[in-house]
Amino acid sequence: MPLHPQARDYVARYPSDLNADLATLGPAEIQEMRAQDGLAAHRGPHTKLPFVRDELAEGVPIRIYRADPGDGRLPVVVYFHGGGWVFGSVRRNDAAGRDLAIRTGAVVVSVDYRLAPEHPFPAAADDAWTVVRDIFARPAFYQSDGSVAVVGDSAGGNLAAVAAWQARDAGLRLAHQVLVYPVLDVAMDTPSYQEFAKGFGLDAAEMAWFARQYAAGADPADPRLSPLRLPDVSGLAPATVVTAECDVLRDEGERYAHRLAEAGVPAEIRRFEGAVHSFFVLPGLFDQAVEARDYIAGRLRESL
Secondary structure (H helix, E strand, O other): OOOOHHHHHHHHHOOEOOOOOHHHOOHHHHHHHHHOOOOHHHOOOOOOOOEEEEEEEOOEEEEEEEOOOOOOOEEEEEEEOOOOOOOOOOOOOHHHHHHHHHHHOOEEEEEOOOOOOOOOOOHHHHHHHHHHHHHHHOOOOOOEEEEEEEEEEOHHHHHHHHHHHHHHHOOOOOOEEEEEOOOOOOOOOOHHHHHOOOOOEOOHHHHHHHHHHHHOOOOOOOOOOOHHHOOOOOOOOOEEEEEEEEOOOHHHHHHHHHHHHHOOOOEEEEEEEEEEOOHHHOOOOOHHHHHHHHHHHHHHHHHO
């Protein structure tokens, strides 16, 4: 299928995710890029909510959102932002956190995990697991009713998938996991990596650069890095996997969903035709972002 017209317009303006000479990206350049957000106007409105508060979960910075004005206990959705483990923050993804709280009716906990290359693998995964564990340990603090789900996009999808299997192994029952065009295998050898290697937003070379910043020297088969390599996926939380058709990460997300289903885990795949990577976090540019958010919120409400 050809690119969706909105995706075609997007890649004409932003043919690559970083739009930079990867060989020249050092610490100073990374810091400068973190301070900028040329897409801020397209990330959605910062809707006023009755409860938004910055806190710490065992030392990990988080932001808690609640759209319900009451004080009763609610399900909790833990959100991990994308950005290749190098970019992104709770602040940059504030609109997404607010929107998720409104659409799901849950308490949303957005995680400011440590970023690479200053904090290499497994720092981000450790932070993600720390927050999930803390929510189960302190339900009253989070006004949790005990039902917890994880959501993540791109590198955040990787962290959500990792936290999901760690929760299983720790005997903590997650209600659901939502993985939006997740990074699930750093082998980068799927057909979608060949088909969409360049000119579709997230280049294959850029994804390799992100992986080097986060996990250079790590075992690529470590399931904390590549959840697709997890030997046993049985007993994991039910899953919703969203992919973009024209994205290097498409195939690994869909392979993971198929593995879950084969192991008896309820798993549903939704591929957005003609879409490119990052569409989900840019509702100001992509109608499919709103469609995806409605779909995910519905799946979460059913599970929570």
